[in-house]
Amino acid sequence: MERLPPLPLSKSIEIAYKSIKVRFFRSLITTTSLVLAVAFLCYIQVCNNLANALFLTGEPTALQALVKAGFDITSQTTAIGEDAKQQWIVVLSLLVCVVGIVNAQLMAVTERFREIGTMKCLGALDRVVLLLFLIEAAMQGFVGATTGALLGCVSGILSSLSSLGTALFDSFPLQTLLLTMLKATLTGCLLSLVGVIYPAIKAARMEPVEAMRVEQ
Template sequence: MSVDKPSAHMSHKEVRQQIKLPFSKAVEISLRSIKIRFARSIITAAGIMLGIAFFASVRMSAEFSVIHEKIVHETVAAFQAGKLHHITEDQTRMISSATTDVKAAQQDALAARERLDWLSIMALIVCTVGITNAMLMSVTERYKEIGTMKCLGALDSFIVKLFFIESCLTGFISSVIGFLLGWFIISLVHIFTDGMLAFGAQYWKSSLTLFGLSVLIGTFLTFIATIAPAVRAAQMPPAAALRVEI
């Protein structure tokens, strides 16, 4: 068997050079995978989207209450300092509802914000469960494909790479749409109930921060929910992955 050693060594070297999956190819395959399974991808994405929409809407309501409080505070201060000469209808309504009993109003606002924080956490939990469920299913139904790819010479890391790109893309796109949905609806509702007063610089700043947060959370959760089952599937011996029937 002494003849075997050099040849094994040589193939070792060759291997490092030759088995590969270029990133551009991986992106191409992942994109195609999303596109072809479009109906399936839409359902998966809808789970993420609705979760993020719920989260964004709850957070946006909280932001509105913060902005309001700030406006009331500033208006009252300006009025007391005598800088403010005429008050719009919107401002009057806002201030009068806020100042009848300052202490009680403050306590109310605090309680409301606490409730909204709890709601946000609940929204995130619902979101996580939904995403995990969708992504777990989408990996499981592709065990056979994973086994086949390994038979064709794919390394475990190729499989993980493909799912990584796919999950990040799905997560990102769904989160953006989800955020826009939740944010738009809440903003629209706000216009009808409280007028345009809150839509200043502060509003856009909060919206942007919330946008970043929502997309980050959505993408990250999708990634986490996909990568664990994908790694497990990739590490299975191909024979076992091919045997799986669902």
């Protein structure tokens, strides 16, 4: 059977965008889970960044504020970072997010059996189908991760301001916070892509006859 030439990237992005638009509410649910996971990750890191910046000033009032806020500071403490409990909670939240994305994408593949079958009957290569799913995941991941990073950063600043006071702004680590947001955004995008790999491969390897034969 004659195969169609690969789609231009611009056309693939257009098709992926239209697919997200058609399934807006399902995409919104998937993106929301990513927003919450990334927001939590960014929140924890921003709170620790702000506390650490205040700690590094070495001022007695700053140390007192940190102790009052619940940070465990001793004479051996050189920096404030995530403790083991926080790390485990963050990892578990990210894992739950990935599982949710995989589940949502598998359902999306099931709903699109005929669409995928039609594309493959028209000569679409496996890599075209794979690329479309990856682009959709990348678009959702970028929007969800960016939103989550912003939400987590703002929440972290407000929470730290409430517990540590206005002295926080005397040592406000703007560059560190921006780097934390960037890392959280990249982590969210990566999670979105990891979550869609298996469903995308399953869709790409689907035989056209099997896809067209499925009852909707």
